[in-house]
Amino acid sequence: MPEMTYRDAINLALKEEMRRDKKVVVYGEDVALYEGAFKVTRGLLSEFGELRVRDCPISENTIVGVAVGAAMAGVRPVAELMTVNFALLAMDQIVNHMAKVRYMFGGQTSVPMVIRMPGGGGSQLGAQHSQSLESYFMHCPGMLVAYPATPADAKGLLKSSIRTDNPVIFLEHELLYNSKGEVPEDPEHLVPFGKASIMRAGDAVTLIGYGRMSILCLQAAQLLEKEGVSCEVIDLRTLTPLDSETFLSSVSKTGRAVVVEECWRNAGLGGDIASRIYERCFDTLLAPVRRISGLDVPMPYSRKIEKVCIPQVEGIVQGVRDLLNESY
Numbered sequence: 001m002p003e004m005t006y007r008d009a010i011n012l013a014l015k016e017e018m019r020r021d022k023k024v025v026v027y028g029e030d031v032a033l034y035e036g037a038f039k040v041t042r043g044l045l046s047e048f049g050e051l052r053v054r055d056c057p058i059s060e061n062t063i064v065g066v067a068v069g070a071a072m073a074g075v076r077p078v079a080e081l082m083t084v085n086f087a088l089l090a091m092d093q094i095v096n097h098m099a100k101v102r103y104m105f106g107g108q109t110s111v112p113m114v115i116r117m118p119g120g121g122g123s124q125l126g127a128q129h130s131q132s133l134e135s136y137f138m139h140c141p142g143m144l145v146a147y148p149a150t151p152a153d154a155k156g157l158l159k160s161s162i163r164t165d166n167p168v169i170f171l172e173h174e175l176l177y178n179s180k181g182e183v184p185e186d187p188e189h190l191v192p193f194g195k196a197s198i199m200r201a202g203d204a205v206t207l208i209g210y211g212r213m214s215i216l217c218l219q220a221a222q223l224l225e226k227e228g229v230s231c232e233v234i235d236l237r238t239l240t241p242l243d244s245e246t247f248l249s250s251v252s253k254t255g256r257a258v259v260v261e262e263c264w265r266n267a268g269l270g271g272d273i274a275s276r277i278y279e280r281c282f283d284t285l286l287a288p289v290r291r292i293s294g295l296d297v298p299m300p301y302s303r304k305i306e307k308v309c310i311p312q313v314e315g316i317v318q319g320v321r322d323l324l325n326e327s328y
Contacts (some may be wrong), residue, residue, distance in 0.1 A: 001152075001182040008305050009151035009183045010116075010172065013158040014078065016187045018048055021076060024162055025052045025102050028080030028116075029064055037082050038118055038177055056084055060086045064093040071113040072101065076162060084119030085131050086173060092242060098167045099142030110165040114158070120173040120212060120262055121310050126129035127298035130306070132263040134210075137169045143238040147171040148210040149214035151181040153237055154190030163190070173212040179317050194241035196248070202232035205256040205320055208273060213260045215312060220316035230319060239269065247273065250282050258309050258319050265293035287326040292319050 016023045032055040035042040050299045056063045067077035121130035149152040161168040205216040214235035219232035234247045251257045259270040270291040295309040
C-alpha cells in the first residue's frame, strides 16, 4: 500500500467519491480557489468545476443551512467549516435541523451530508481556535460522529460518511494533517461506523483514545513496553455510534483502563466510557479507571502552558505507572 499523509488521504477520499457520484458537492470558505485553509481540497476545483466546488461567504450558519437543504433535495454535500470552533455559529442548523429533519419528517426525507471540521489544540491559536468540541456533537442524537486517527481510517471513514444517508460530523485534528501512514488504493476501502480498532495488543492495561490521542497512546505503549508493561491500545474511530464492546472486552482481559481525551474533563467523553466500564467490568477491574483529559481552562496562547493543558505522551506513561501501583 502507498504511504500518504492524513491530509492527502482525505483529499483522495473526496476525489474518489466525487468521481463515483456526481451528487457529491463541496461547500465552504476558501475550499475552491484557495484549496482549503489546510489544503485538503487541493485540486478539486480544477477537476470538478465551480458548480460542484463552491466558495461560500463567511457565514457558517449559512453554509450548513444550505447543505441541509441541498441534502434534503437529493444532493450529497460535504461542507467544510474552517475550524470546529466556528461550528458554534452554526449550532442551530446542526442541532435543530441537520440532526432532526429525518426524524421530524417521519423518515420521508433523509439528510445525507457531512460537515468536515479540523480542530484540537497544540498550534498556539489561542482560546477561541483550539477547542475540542466532540462531546457537544455526541450529546445530540440524530447524527453520526467520526474522529479518525490514521490516514487509512481518514480515507475509509470519510468515504463511508459520504455514502451514508445519515448526517455526519467528521472531525480532523489539525496536528494530524502531516502524519503519514499506509493507505489502501482500493476505491472501495470503507471503514464502518461503530467499529473500534485495536491498534496494539496487550494484557496489562487498556489505553482508550480517539483522534490524535490514539496516536499518543500508541507512542506511550511503545515506551512502556521497554519497562515490561504490555498495553492494549484501542482507537475508537467513531464516537457516535460508540463501539463499547471492543473496549469492554479489552478491559475485561487486562483489568485496568486509562481513557485519554483532549476535550475538557468536565462532562467529557472519558466519564461516559468510565461509567460503561464500571457497569460491565466492575468484577474484573483490578484498579479504578484512570482518566487523562484536557484541563478545564480556556486554552492559553503560551506554547509551554498550552502543552500543560493538553495530554502528552509523558503524562500517559506516568498515568499507567501510577495505575499499576493502585488496586482495590
